[in-house]
Amino acid sequence: MLTASPVLRTLEKLHTPPRTFLDFDSPFHLLVATILSAQCTDKRVNLVTPALFKKYPGPADVVAVPEEELKKDIFTCGHYNNKAKYIRATCNILLEKFGGEVPQTMEELLTLPGVGRKTATVVLYAAFKQQEGIAVDTHVWRVSKRLGLTTANSQDKIELDLMRQTPREKWGLFHTLLIMHGRTTCTARNRQCGKCVFKKTCPSSLVMGRGDLAQ
Numbered sequence: 721m722l723t724a725s726p727v728l729r730t731l732e733k734l735h736t737p738p739r740t741f742l743d744f745d746s747p748f749h750l751l752v753a754t755i756l757s758a759q760c761t762d763k764r765v766n767l768v769t770p771a772l773f774k775k776y777p778g779p780a781d782v783v784a785v786p787e788e789e790l791k792k793d794i795f796t797c798g799h800y801n802n803k804a805k806y807i808r809a810t811c812n813i814l815l816e817k818f819g820g821e822v823p824q825t826m827e828e829l830l831t832l833p834g835v836g837r838k839t840a841t842v843v844l845y846a847a848f849k850q851q852e853g854i855a856v857d858t859h860v861w862r863v864s865k866r867l868g869l870t871t872a873n874s875q876d877k878i879e880l881d882l883m884r885q886t887p888r889e890k891w892g893l894f895h896t897l898l899i900m901h902g903r904t905t906c907t908a909r910n911r912q913c914g915k916c917v918f919k920k921t922c923p924s925s926l927v928m929g930r931g932d933l934a935q
């Protein structure tokens with residue numbers, strides 16, 4: 721049976737992923753990009769953010785414009801009504817409570833509207849080099865389930881299972897490696913089991929005639 725540590729070691733030999741797939745030039749901009757990435761592709765967010773970051777260098781620039789204007793600026797990322805509301809409310813809190821800076825603890829980040837554990841984990845790892853968890857997005861969910869690293873069916877429980885099996889200093893890296901594997905080989909549809917390094921050992925390997933463990 722596969723466990724997370726050998727999977728991590730194998731993937732480390734194959735890929736050198738960035739700390740995050742979202743483009744950013746400051747913790748504030750990463751926070752905004754991560755909020756925008758909910759139910760949207762990183763590719764789409766990265767198309768929108770260059771102009772957005774130029775127009776809004778910091779939280780004060782966001783609250784200086786009407787919410788309707790912000791909605792238009794982020795329209796193509798989807799769910800723009802909620803996202804604009806969250807970004808604006810987050811900017812107000814950053815200005816009022818954190819001196820305009822992005823806080824550097826999980827507890828403080830979770831007080832921000834639109835910021836859940838997944839977003840906070842990505843920001844802490846990519847912007848501040850902190851290992852606070854393994855953010856479970858759609859790729860991490862699918863790949864870890866197919867590989868049999870977890871049988872859980874919630875983000876929190878999957879994260880705990882993965883954290884228990886891997887050293888803390890590798891948590892952020894493991895998140896990005898699982899995403900790379902999910903994008904390049906273990907894709908949602910038409911997965912490439914024949915080309916996969918886990919084709920002989922994976923409990924969902926089509927090469928071995930097995931069914932998909934992911935749900």
Ligand code: SF4
Pocket residue numbers: 866867905906907911912913916917918919920922923924925926
């Ligand atoms: S063998 Fe197939 S199902 Fe298993 S990790 Fe590789 S691509 Fe995914």
